[in-house]
Amino acid sequence: MKRLIVCSAVMIAAIAVLVLVGCPRPETEPSLPVEDAQAPAADWPRTFTDALGEEVTLQQPPQRVVCLSTGFTESILAMGAGDRLVGRVTFAQYPPEVLEVPSVGGMIDPSLEAIAELEPDLLLTERGTPQDVVESIRRAGVPVLAQDPKSVDEVLWCIREIGRYLGVEDDAKALADQLQARAQAATERGNAIAAGEGRPSVLFVVSIEPVFVAGTGHFVDDMINRAGALNAATLIDDTSRDQWPSLSLEAIVELDPDIVVIAMMLEEELSEVGGVEAFANRPGWSELPSVKEGRIYTINPDWAVRAGPRLFDALEQMVEIVQSGLSGEPIDD
Template sequence: MAFTSPTARFALALLLMLPALAASARVCVDDDAGRRVCLEQPAERIVALSPGATELLFNAGAGERLVGAVSFSDFPPAAKALPRVGSYKRLDMEAVLALKPDLVVAWISGNPETQVQRLEELGLTIYRSEPLRFADVADTLERFSVLAGTERTGRAAADHFRDGIAGLRDRYADADSVPVFYEVWEEPLMTVNGEHLISEAIRVCGGVNVFANLPTLAPRIGKEAVIAKDPEAIVAGGMGEDNPEWLEPWKRFPALTAVQRDNLFFVPPSTLQRPTPQMLEGTRLLCRHLETARARR
């Protein structure tokens, strides 16, 4: 049969294009475990298994596609209204499955891997997330936006974050170094090593993490170890956004340089302890604190 009319030729051309159009709707990215994650079309129902992933997805423009999150997913405020699927340490598998997500964002070092694997075995698409550098935060924003079909928003958020961090690096590139102890938790006493994202924030500001050489990402330490290191500044996140009570016990050690110079500084934990764009503001505050420490020499 000959297709001679314009209408017939258009219909034939459309038929030939359909496979290519279907293929173009497929979206793929590499996750932080080095695995290829592909969806037949941008995700419409996303479950986030860490507060950080929830925040990153909102930043990437995918907030309206989120249908579930774990406890303590509290930023932005809209995240508080999402149905809960347990905590990041113990997932409610039935709650996850009931939401029928087409994408689940897991936290490599935080979620129970056996539960994540089970979700995968049950047919869910899993993106494993673990931003370890500022560059990873920006890259994650772009990847999430690809998976959600919100590339313009994701790229803009990533560029803003990259530019902000680059500006801080330039500003403090020649600043005098400040030995820093960062307290990530009080009981048990915990800090971060040089591989942690918080340690990168310290370096950006011209600080030196006194426990950078420890082998564990978030090691437990004793107060004696802090006293032996004698940091010039002690920075703590505390248990709330405006609760610097963890700094008070250090005042019982007046021989510490940080105590003698009143270099006991608080940074709201949500701005420095989650791998999200809020780290830009947290790093700015940290840099101002270290500038104060330099001025008190």
């Protein structure tokens, strides 16, 4: 395959071991709530500094959390703290039981009235919630913690940090350690692929009309690199600082990515263009050797662009995509 770029560096991931259970308590000792067992009263209040540079002090483990991040919502449930969640965004629909939690709207345009009615003692969000919305919620007396993970490691850090916010750090650490072990294994596979065959360029597409792709400074970019490839969009000087740059068809044809990955933000949008197979007949796209030769794949955007546990499913799938794109062999079901 042409224009493969030989790997010049090996990415290093920290090694961690999954911790699932602790030592059992004697029968004569009264059982304690999880948050009390993990976060003794002496550990509170706790003060945190978020990605906006704001210092936030929590007097005790929050019990009523509104989360405007789909990925953080999934993390809260995965670490066993779903009973703390009283509000979510509309697009937070996994796992299915989260649908029982009231929706407060979208991440960029939540209903301030709906949030106030839920009487939260903490609101979690990430990059994308407008600053004026955050400030309005803070003025209402609700502590707000916002994070902005830009790499796989930072997603893991956020999972551990959310555990500290809620006083369930042991459960959060167990979850993060398990995911970190998976990330390390996937990264090792990606490095081995790159060392043996070079790094192909991958164009990660999230919208077709207009075309938006994953750029630099986002955990999707890191995921692609860990999988043994290079993010094609980062090879264009004009996109060097954009997380989600828009590209013209002419730029894509000139870029000539070795592999195309379609992660449409809306499933119906992919259906409207006729699915992946239709790209062979679309102007511009049909000129790409990667499309002509079948090196075009789909990946679940709910896995790949959310800062939560399912990102690691996407990382493992991305390794399979890169391997398939290089070898020509289909991905195993």
